[in-house]
Amino acid sequence: MPSKAKTRTGTIAALDVGTTKVACFIAHADDDGSLRVLGVGHHRSRGMRGGQVANMEELEGSIRAAVDAAEQMANQRVEKVLVNVSGGQPRSQKVEVDLAVAGHEIRERDVRRILEAGRAHHVGEDRELVHCIPIGYTIDGTPGIVDPRGMYGDRLGVDIHLVSAAAGAVRNLSTVVERSHLEIEARVVSPYASGLACAVEDEKEMGVTVIDMGGGTTTIAVFQDGHIVYVDSVGVGGNHVTNDIAKGLSTPVANAERLKTVYGSVIATPADDRDLLKVPLVGEEDDTTPNEVPRSMLVHIVRPRVEETLELVRQHLDQAGLLKAVGPRCVVTGGASQLAGLRDLAETILEKQVRLGRPLRIKGLPESVSGPAFSTVAGLVRYAAYDHVETPQQAEPDEPAAAAGKARGARKGKTKGRSGSGVGAGIARISQWLRENF
Numbered sequence: 001m002p003s004k005a006k007t008r009t010g011t012i013a014a015l016d017v018g019t020t021k022v023a024c025f026i027a028h029a030d031d032d033g034s035l036r037v038l039g040v041g042h043h044r045s046r047g048m049r050g051g052q053v054a055n056m057e058e059l060e061g062s063i064r065a066a067v068d069a070a071e072q073m074a075n076q077r078v079e080k081v082l083v084n085v086s087g088g089q090p091r092s093q094k095v096e097v098d099l100a101v102a103g104h105e106i107r108e109r110d111v112r113r114i115l116e117a118g119r120a121h122h123v124g125e126d127r128e129l130v131h132c133i134p135i136g137y138t139i140d141g142t143p144g145i146v147d148p149r150g151m152y153g154d155r156l157g158v159d160i161h162l163v164s165a166a167a168g169a170v171r172n173l174s175t176v177v178e179r180s181h182l183e184i185e186a187r188v189v190s191p192y193a194s195g196l197a198c199a200v201e202d203e204k205e206m207g208v209t210v211i212d213m214g215g216g217t218t219t220i221a222v223f224q225d226g227h228i229v230y231v232d233s234v235g236v237g238g239n240h241v242t243n244d245i246a247k248g249l250s251t252p253v254a255n256a257e258r259l260k261t262v263y264g265s266v267i268a269t270p271a272d273d274r275d276l277l278k279v280p281l282v283g284e285e286d287d288t289t290p291n292e293v294p295r296s297m298l299v300h301i302v303r304p305r306v307e308e309t310l311e312l313v314r315q316h317l318d319q320a321g322l323l324k325a326v327g328p329r330c331v332v333t334g335g336a337s338q339l340a341g342l343r344d345l346a347e348t349i350l351e352k353q354v355r356l357g358r359p360l361r362i363k364g365l366p367e368s369v370s371g372p373a374f375s376t377v378a379g380l381v382r383y384a385a386y387d388h389v390e391t392p393q394q395a396e397p398d399e400p401a402a403a404a405g406k407a408r409g410a411r412k413g414k415t416k417g418r419s420g421s422g423v424g425a426g427i428a429r430i431s432q433w434l435r436e437n438f
Contacts, residue, residue, distance in 0.1 A: 272294060
């Protein structure tokens with residue numbers, strides 16, 4: 001609800017736990033709404049496979065390393081982080097809800113009541129709710145209401161976008177983060193965060209598709225009229241390209257990654273047959289003369305996998321009825337989006353105007369972490385800068401919220417090297433209740 005969104009000030013910590021890397025940003029939100037990065041840290045991700053936890057102990061080590069590096073650079077410790085959700089096959093569901101408000105002024109508690117009613121439509125023990133996003137409100141059947149608070153009517157209605165993910169994947173990730181002595185402030189699906197970082201407001205209003213090409217998965221978000229209206233994922237990412245190169249050229253995975261990064265392309269050129277690349281063979285000694293292959297062979301390995309990924313994205317958008325219905329703009333981001341020629345290939349397959357996206361509107365971002373690979377973590381920071389009446393944690397009734405606060409306080413008490421109590425949280429909840437009811 002942009003019209004009444006409150007700007008948050010103070011320290012924000014964001015954690016992007018991906019298949020390829022773990023990245024942490026510590027930022028400060030100023031009074032004017034601007035964001036300044038104070039510390040960054042990133043580390044090779046170990047213990048993740050296909051966007052899901054495969055080894056808790058290894059992943060915990062990667063998270064600790066990334067967070068510690070960011071804390072040292074920012075010269076401060078963090079206890080709460082926003083975390084992305086890229087695994088667990090994020091899925092969209094739309095519901096319509098309305099309730100009687102008896103003609104009185106619509107307050108914050110009415111909005112929360114109707115969103116809570118929307119969550120009741122979410123069924124399935126194997127899925128966990130990540131977002132409950134109001135797309136548009138109606139008052140007495142009149143559509144087009146952006147923010148109903150302060151208005152009057154007899155019936156309040158809302159179209160809600162529910163985003164869920166496999167419960168096991170979400171809980172495993174949450175467990176590892178908590179084992180790293182961090183409290184999860186909020187969870188955000190990766191393409192939503194990337195869209196907040198890369199897409200400009202006009203694109204989100206007119207309609208834009210954001211494609212985040214990560215190491216283990218490729219995730220999709222569609223924005224329209226300023227709201228995210230659809231999310232999806234494809235179980236193919238940059239690591240699949242790397243593995244194809246390693247197998248196709250019989251070279252170690254580390255060298256395959258280097259070949260992809262330095263020489264990889266999806267567009268063939270006349271010079272490719274003449275450009276020879278040195279490719280060490282797997283299992284051979286370091287002093288062995290490396291094999292030489294033309295660059296055209298690398299292109300022939302890389303292109304089919306990227307084509308497959310984009311075709312799957314197109315298929316998912318088409319099945320959702322959004323391929324043509326949403327605007328022609330498309331933003332492609334993520335670490336795997338940096339292959340030469342990918343933009344042109346995406347335009348051909350998706351039949352959209354494609355641009356490569358990178359984090360925007362964040363001050364103090366070092367050049368080394370300002371590329372597409374860091375769009376998700378930058379978007380998490382932007383998400384945290386505003387209050388959202390859309391996340392399950394923030395919209396629970398008072399008693400469950402108090403219980404959650406006690407649980408969080410208990411975890412803090414067991415956390416070594418970190419301090420805090422539930423008193424401040426209790427005061428905050430009382431203040432919030434007073435604001436909503438008086």
